[in-house]
Amino acid sequence: MTPRPPTNRWTSVRHALLYGVLGGTLIVVLKVVEYRYLVVTHSFEIYGALIAVIFVGVGIWLGVTLTGRPERIVIREVEVPVEVPVPVLPEPFAPDPARREALGVTRRELEILGLMADGLSNKEIADRIFVSENTVKTHSSRLFEKLGARRRTQAIQLGKESGLIR
């Protein structure tokens, strides 16, 4: 069996190593390419273009990765009934913070509930908010518990009834 240290520290270190290795590999590749083909010919243009392409890729990846997703979208206009004792409900969908906390649902959990309602899988949610799938599972489990749901579809349904999501 391969020794698999499961700790977070290890994870971080592993990431660092990963980056290092990637960077190193890149450099090696560039060097090799440089000497094997390019120095002799239209080196500059081709080489430059090559670097450009590669690093655009790196950049895109960096951008997407580091763009550390913040919260969710949401600019919700909380309807504050001025006075009128409105008859009943077309359900304008008022707030979340209140209802959310009333149910003991955390922001993260609510966020995940929203993404669930959009039809995303746990893996997709994980990729979207840049956490592991396990984390998503943990959040959703707790969410289900708080909502009294046994399945994600039920959680969605209950979440809507509770006004947690649109």
Place this chain on the structure above:
Amino acid sequence: MTPRPPTNRWTSVRHALLYGVLGGTLIVVLKVVEYRYLVVTHSFEIYGALIAVIFVGVGIWLGVTLTGRPERIVIREVEVPVEVPVPVLPEPFAPDPARREALGVTRRELEILGLMADGLSNKEIADRIFVSENTVKTHSSRLFEKLGARRRTQAIQLGKESGLIR
């Protein structure tokens, strides 16, 4: 429900132009830099690094831009003049036949979609409509195919968008 702004033609064209202009500018800059400073000296390393840096930047920008804006959660309390208590019916929800057939969805499939949206499991649906679980699976499989869904949550979401269910 991705808050994706409708990509109208003009937007696309504008983006294309923007990219073009940027690319062109970049090339010009590179050329100038190339001839003014670098060809004479440690051209390769420096030049390459320069390109790399620049294009990493471009890549990041691209990545961040194309990835959709990272939005911040802004919960605004807005005094909404609750003027008209118009009891506009919560969307009578004109049933289905038209939309349903337009998508080639059968009654049974639609029925199951509805129960799915209520958060029922396949087994529960089966018991509810007195068929076997396998049958429910068959129906839902076909339904997913027609809706282009890969998961039941997605089917629900798509079904709502299509006006198949409430």
Place this chain on the structure above:
DNA sequence: GCGAAAATCATACGAACGGGTGACCCCGCA
């Protein structure tokens, strides 16, 4: 700074789900 809540991640396992295939039945319609 300290402690609680929240967030993160891992592993393992059983249950639920989804895809694929094949089969049978019923019914309307050419």
Place this chain on the structure above:
DNA sequence: TGCGGGGTCACCCGTTCGTATGATTTTCGC
């Protein structure tokens, strides 16, 4: 009378989901 659509059902198999448990790190209020 044959054909096709819709409904029903069964297996198999791989994937996803949900739960349980335990741990570490972040965040935040006091």
